[in-house]
Structure formats: C-alpha cells, structure tokens
Amino acid sequence: MIEHFDLSMVNWARAQFALTAMYHWIFVPLTLGITWIIAFYHSIYVKTGSEEWKRLTRFWMKLFGINFAIGVATGIILEFEFGTNWSNYSWMVGDIFGAPLAIEGLIAFFLEATFFAVMFFGWNRVSKRFHLFSTWMVAVGSNMSAVWILVANAWMQHPVGQAFNADTARFEMQSFSDVVFSPVAVSKFTHTTSASMLLASFFIISISSWYLLKKRHIQMAKRSIMVAAIFGLLSSGFVAFTGDEAAYEVAQNQPMKLAAIEGLYTGQHNAGVVALGLVNTNKKVGDKQDAFKFEIRVPGILSLLANRSFGSFVPGINDLVYGNARENIMGAAEKIKKGKLALAALDAYKKEMKKGNTIASKKSLATFNQNRDYLGYGFLSKPEAAVPSVGISFNAFHIMVFLGTLFPLVCLGFLYFSMKDVLLEKRWFLGLGTLMFFLSLIAHEAGWVVAEVGRQPWTIQNLLPVTVARSNLTTGTVQTTFFMFFVLFAILLIAEIRIMTKQINIGPEEN
Amino acid sequence: MNPIPSSTALMNPPDMPSPRFFTRIFRFYLNGFRRMTVGRTLWKLIIIKLIIMFAVLKIFFFQDFLDSKFTTEDQKSAYVIEQITQYVPHTNDPTGGKEK
Incomplete structure (x- = not known):
C-alpha cells in the first residue's frame, strides 16, 4: 500500500515545506508580537508628549519595518508548494481553505496596507490620535491575518465541520463556525500569538541589553526593557496557560502525538x-x-x-x-480495516456510478460514509505506520518546554533589576539578555516541529496521509527546487541580518 | 468628489489650497516614499524578491500540477479520485491490499 508511493519524493517535498515554513516563521512571530509593543510605546508617547518616547517608538518601528519587508511574501512560497508538490491535498481541501485564506488576503491588504503606510509616513502629517489608531490597527490587522492560516492548520490537526464529497473528491465545509471556532483553532491561535508577543519582548530585550553592554542609548534601552519585560512576563504566563489548553486538545484529538x-x-x-x-x-x-x-x-x-x-x-x-480492550481503545489495525472498507466502497461507488447502477452505487456510498472517519488508515500498510518519530517529537517538545520555563524567570530578572536601576552593573545578565531572542526563536521553531512532526503520518488527521497528499512528480524535480529555495533563503537571511544589524548599530535618531 | 471635511485626519500645510481627497492621499504616499531612507533599500529588496518569486519560480518551477494537466474541474476530480483509489484492496484483509 503505502510503500507503492514514491517515499523519496514525499520526503523531499516534506523537507522543502519544512524549510520554507521554518524560514517563514523567523519573521512572522516578530511581526505579530512587536506591533503590540510598538503600539504601547506609541501610546506612551501620545500620552506624555515626550520626544524620548517618540524616538524610541520610531526606532522599534524601523526594525519592525525591516523584518516585515524581508519576511513579506515568504508565505506565498508555501502556496506555490501546495499547488505543485501537494496537488491531491490542495484539490481535496480547496473548499475548506478557500474562504479563510480569501479573508486573510482581504484583511492583510486592507488593514495592513492602509494603516501600515499611515504608521510609517504619518509622523507630523496626520493627527496624533489617528496616527496612534493606525499603529494599533497594524497590530490588530497583522494578528487577524494570522487567525486564518492558523485556522487552516488547526483544521488539518482536527478536521471538523466537513464532509467528504465522493463525487468531487473534496472535503466540503458543512459549518464555517465549527471550523473557525474549533477548540484546536482557538488554542492554536492564542498559544501562537502569545508566544509571538514573548518573542517580540525578547527581541527588544536582546537589542537593548546589547546597547547597555556597549553603554550606548542607555535611557532608551532602559525604557524599552522596562516595557518589554512587563510585556514578556505577562505573555509568558499566557503562553503557559494556552500551552496547557493546547496539550489538553492534543490529548483529546491526537493521542498518538501526546504519547x-x-x-x-x-x-x-x-x-x-x-x-x-x-x-x-x-x-x-x-x-x-x-x-x-x-x-x-x-x-x-x-x-x-x-x-x-x-x-x-x-x-x-x-x-x-x-488496541486496548480494557480501556476501550481501538487499535490502528482495526482502523486500517475500516479505512480499507471506506476506500473499497469509494472505488465501487465510482464504478457503479459510471455504469449507471444507482442502487449499487447508493449501497457503496452508504458503506463509505459508515467508515469515512477512518479513510486515511486505508492507505497505511501496517498499524506501526501510524506512529510519528518519537525521538524528534520528544526532543522538540522538551526543548520548547525547558525554554518556556526559563523565559518568565528572565523577564522577572530584567524587571527586578530595572526597578532597582542596577541593570548596567549586571553585565552577565545583560549578556544572557542578548541571547534571549535567539532562544525564543528556537522555542518557536521547536513548537512547530512538535505540531507537525508529531502528527505524522497525517496531512489531515486520520483522513489523508502525506504519501497520498503529494503530486505525481519525480524526486529530482523537488530536489532541484529544494536547493533553489535553500540558496534564495540563505541570501535573503544574510540581507536581513546585514540591514538589521546596520540599523541597530546606527541606533535611534538623535534629537 | 467632495472636498474633504475639515475634521479629517489628513492635515494640509497651511499655505496650500485644500485639494481633493484622493489627491491628498496620493501626495501623502508620494511624500512618504520620497522621504524614505532605509525603506528604499527594503523596497528594492521586496521588488527583486517578488520578481524572482512570480516571474521565475512560479512560472518555470511551480506550475500548479492539476492546472497544467487538466482544463476542467471534472477532469481534476476524476484524476484525484483515481489517485486515491489506485491501490484499493480487493479484500478486507488489513495486512495489505492487492495492487490493481
């Protein structure tokens, strides 16, 4: 069964998707999180009228702009890959993902594009209140556009509100609200956005710590750290709370991932x-x-x-x-049996329809519908094929949890030393602070590895394994584009690091 | 088009006549782009990136697989059904089916 598929092509396509998604995720969480902190800085400036807060706000806004510009459109590559490498999957989920992704496009265009320009170009050119409103709307718009892609990902982990149409080979949406407000989608969104706020706090803490170590822009760095540490501390509490909810949802819907x-x-x-x-x-x-x-x-x-x-x-x-009869748990072997029944019934249904045999086709469709929840298992060759990589899942999860435990302690430390006004003396702690952004990036990437490797072999949980979701391409074709992306992403990353470090070195505009 | 009301958030320099709404927005963007510093480099980078993505990668390497092979929705669905049922087992034996 599954061994008939070209596993080499599938693995290269998975590697390419992982490379693109992980590269994309270098930029996204910073955009999601830092927009809120900038909105706070901007609010303090509008409230106090202090030029120092204005300078500070403009500086972090500039770094946000660099991150946004380098990251923009990297997500589009994922959509290219869907259509080329994962065409069966793309076809099958088109009805489910069409609406959420169209909404994302509209929100991203109207909210972000409009208010983004006002936020950057609006200094002294629009009223202070409208300018501040625009900054807040950039934060709202960025995070709203993240809702939809996370809803799509959550649906793949827990495919609710759908029915498979045997005539079109498509999963069709039966309930928009079930898809959007699925508990998995809600916990995924809240966990991801709160973790993004934490990452953005550490971005500010890392750069500000470096300034303090170099004894440059001391006042700005101290102010930035004070707000970022409070923001990071609150975010880390929320990350723990939403992480607990995410674990509960995994246990209920993806017990194999939890194991x-x-x-x-x-x-x-x-x-x-x-x-x-x-x-x-x-x-x-x-x-x-x-x-x-x-x-x-x-x-x-x-x-x-x-x-x-x-x-x-x-x-x-x-x-x-x-299986475990005492605990009433159905094993993968029994699910495979039902999955094969579903597949055979689907095949029979199509054949009977072609012959015009309505009664027989209805019978086959009924058999398919009885077993369709196990459709994906019909492609597995053996029950053990339902197990993801334990080593990768375990290590990624524990790296994420270890770092997630460290983060609130570091925020608390920065807050304490800031309030005591002894940060400049704590050089070892500032040294740790410079590393925090990179550690939080590692935690983010590890979190996604847990989510995506842990749900293997599924593209859509229980319904579609990755081996069937793929296109009928040769391994060489996918390898070629993998290395092209590798080179492109490396060049773009070098460009970002150069532009970003140059601006950090220049620092905020002097009065 | 009506002139923009005085309560609007987009302010004019005091010595300029009140232009129409869309002209003001156009000038707002134009001046914003003109005053950019690091933004100029970023826009160049974005444009190069978009050209690589849409004019090279999308056209030559990332054609939509189904669109490149079929013209109608019916053909695409028939192909995908064929793909997912190509190894349908002939028995209910869970240890493996017989290849067609």
Missing part, C-alpha cells in the same frame, strides 16, 4: 511527564527495549494535562497501535 512527545509506549493511570530523559532511538514499536536510556518522570502530571485528572488513563503508543 510520542512524552515517549509513552505503555498507557498508564497517573501517567507522568519526563522532566529529563534521553530517548532510545533504537526502540521500535512493539519490541521489549526501554523507551529511554535514562529518564526522570514526575508522576501524575501527564494525566492531569491530558484529562484534567491525576489518576486518569493516558494511552501509550502500544495501546493506540494494537
């Missing part, structure tokens, strides 16, 4: 999280090897995260692959 990110092979009551551990990468599903070379588990926490109850049962990879 993979905790390396849990055998389901447990009172299941614990691994505080520290080294994954045994030689371990295969169903064998007798230990999952970890060493591990320190904190009991009960995973049950609490997954089901809001310490003693509750959390299924492990073995339960989900082979």
Whole structure:
C-alpha cells in the first residue's frame, strides 16, 4: 500500500515545506508580537508628549519595518508548494481553505496596507490620535491575518465541520463556525500569538541589553526593557496557560502525538511527564527495549494535562497501535480495516456510478460514509505506520518546554533589576539578555516541529496521509527546487541580518 | 468628489489650497516614499524578491500540477479520485491490499 508511493519524493517535498515554513516563521512571530509593543510605546508617547518616547517608538518601528519587508511574501512560497508538490491535498481541501485564506488576503491588504503606510509616513502629517489608531490597527490587522492560516492548520490537526464529497473528491465545509471556532483553532491561535508577543519582548530585550553592554542609548534601552519585560512576563504566563489548553486538545484529538512527545509506549493511570530523559532511538514499536536510556518522570502530571485528572488513563503508543480492550481503545489495525472498507466502497461507488447502477452505487456510498472517519488508515500498510518519530517529537517538545520555563524567570530578572536601576552593573545578565531572542526563536521553531512532526503520518488527521497528499512528480524535480529555495533563503537571511544589524548599530535618531 | 471635511485626519500645510481627497492621499504616499531612507533599500529588496518569486519560480518551477494537466474541474476530480483509489484492496484483509 503505502510503500507503492514514491517515499523519496514525499520526503523531499516534506523537507522543502519544512524549510520554507521554518524560514517563514523567523519573521512572522516578530511581526505579530512587536506591533503590540510598538503600539504601547506609541501610546506612551501620545500620552506624555515626550520626544524620548517618540524616538524610541520610531526606532522599534524601523526594525519592525525591516523584518516585515524581508519576511513579506515568504508565505506565498508555501502556496506555490501546495499547488505543485501537494496537488491531491490542495484539490481535496480547496473548499475548506478557500474562504479563510480569501479573508486573510482581504484583511492583510486592507488593514495592513492602509494603516501600515499611515504608521510609517504619518509622523507630523496626520493627527496624533489617528496616527496612534493606525499603529494599533497594524497590530490588530497583522494578528487577524494570522487567525486564518492558523485556522487552516488547526483544521488539518482536527478536521471538523466537513464532509467528504465522493463525487468531487473534496472535503466540503458543512459549518464555517465549527471550523473557525474549533477548540484546536482557538488554542492554536492564542498559544501562537502569545508566544509571538514573548518573542517580540525578547527581541527588544536582546537589542537593548546589547546597547547597555556597549553603554550606548542607555535611557532608551532602559525604557524599552522596562516595557518589554512587563510585556514578556505577562505573555509568558499566557503562553503557559494556552500551552496547557493546547496539550489538553492534543490529548483529546491526537493521542498518538501526546504519547510520542512524552515517549509513552505503555498507557498508564497517573501517567507522568519526563522532566529529563534521553530517548532510545533504537526502540521500535512493539519490541521489549526501554523507551529511554535514562529518564526522570514526575508522576501524575501527564494525566492531569491530558484529562484534567491525576489518576486518569493516558494511552501509550502500544495501546493506540494494537488496541486496548480494557480501556476501550481501538487499535490502528482495526482502523486500517475500516479505512480499507471506506476506500473499497469509494472505488465501487465510482464504478457503479459510471455504469449507471444507482442502487449499487447508493449501497457503496452508504458503506463509505459508515467508515469515512477512518479513510486515511486505508492507505497505511501496517498499524506501526501510524506512529510519528518519537525521538524528534520528544526532543522538540522538551526543548520548547525547558525554554518556556526559563523565559518568565528572565523577564522577572530584567524587571527586578530595572526597578532597582542596577541593570548596567549586571553585565552577565545583560549578556544572557542578548541571547534571549535567539532562544525564543528556537522555542518557536521547536513548537512547530512538535505540531507537525508529531502528527505524522497525517496531512489531515486520520483522513489523508502525506504519501497520498503529494503530486505525481519525480524526486529530482523537488530536489532541484529544494536547493533553489535553500540558496534564495540563505541570501535573503544574510540581507536581513546585514540591514538589521546596520540599523541597530546606527541606533535611534538623535534629537 | 467632495472636498474633504475639515475634521479629517489628513492635515494640509497651511499655505496650500485644500485639494481633493484622493489627491491628498496620493501626495501623502508620494511624500512618504520620497522621504524614505532605509525603506528604499527594503523596497528594492521586496521588488527583486517578488520578481524572482512570480516571474521565475512560479512560472518555470511551480506550475500548479492539476492546472497544467487538466482544463476542467471534472477532469481534476476524476484524476484525484483515481489517485486515491489506485491501490484499493480487493479484500478486507488489513495486512495489505492487492495492487490493481
């Protein structure tokens, strides 16, 4: 079954998509987060009339503009890839994604393009209030446009509000509100945007720390840090809260992902999280090897995260692959059986329709509809194929959580030393501060690795594996474009770093 | 077009006559672009990037796979159905189907 597909082409297409998405995500979270902080700085300027706050606002606005300009249109490449490398998928989800992505386009164009210009060109040329309003609208517009792409991603993780049309081979939207307000979409949006605010806080803290280390623009750097540290502290609390909600949603809708990110092979009551551990990468599903070379588990926490109850049962990879009758968990083997029934019924339906045999076609369609929730499993060759990479999922998740725990402590430290006005003396802490932006970028990328690697083998959870979502292209074609993008992205990244570092070195305009 | 009301947020220099709304917006953008410093470099970069993406990558390397092979929606759906049912099992044996 699945081995008939060209796995090499699929893997190169996945690598290309991962490269593009991870490159795109270098710019997006900073745009989403820093617009809010700039709006706060701008508000303080309008309230106080202080030229120092104006200078500060303009400086961060300029760096935001550089990031926006370099990042703009990198997301379009993802859409190119959908149509070229993932044409089956593109066709099948066109009805679901058409509306959200069209709304995104409109919002991005009207809100961002209009108010973006006023924000940058409006100093002394429009009223102060309208200028401030425009800055806030840029923040609202940027984050609103992120809603729709995150809704699309959430739908792939939890495909609600849809029905598969056997005549057109398309998933058709049955309920717009179910798609937009799905709990997965809500938790994905809130977690992503709050994490973006945290990243933007660290962007400001990192650059300001560097100024303080160099004893340049001291007043501006201190003021910037004070606001960014408060913003970062509040954001990190929100990140933890929304992260807990995201974990709950994963447990309810993607239990295999949860088992993979905790390396849990055998389901447990009172299941614990691994505080520290080294994954045994030689371990295969169903064998007798230990999952970890060493591990320190904190009991009960995973049950609490997954089901809001310490003693509750959390299924492990073995339960989900082979089934667990005692806990009423259907294994992948049984799902594969139902998936194959769905596929056979779909094929029979098309053939009967062609022959004009209405009664037989209706019977086949009924069989398909009974089993359509397991459609994707029909493509899997064996139950073990339903398991994602445990090593990658576990490591990415734990890097994200470790850094996420460090972030509020660092924000608290910056706030404390700022209030005591001793930041300039704490050079070691300023040194740590310069690294924080890069650490928060790593946390962001790790978060996306958890979300996307953890849901393998699915493009659309339970319905469409990546091997079937692809286009019928040769491996060489995809390899060529992969390396073209690699070179293009490297050049663009170098350009951004050069322009950005030049502006940081110049610093804010002097009075 | 009516002249812009005095309460508008787009202000005029005091010595200039009140131009029409769209003229004011045009001038606002024009002056904004003229005064750009680092923005000029960024716009050059954006334009180069867009040319590479749309005039090179999209046209020569990223044609829409289905659009390049089929002209009608029916043809596309028939192709995708064929793609997803090409390895339909002939039995209900979960260990694997028979290739058509």
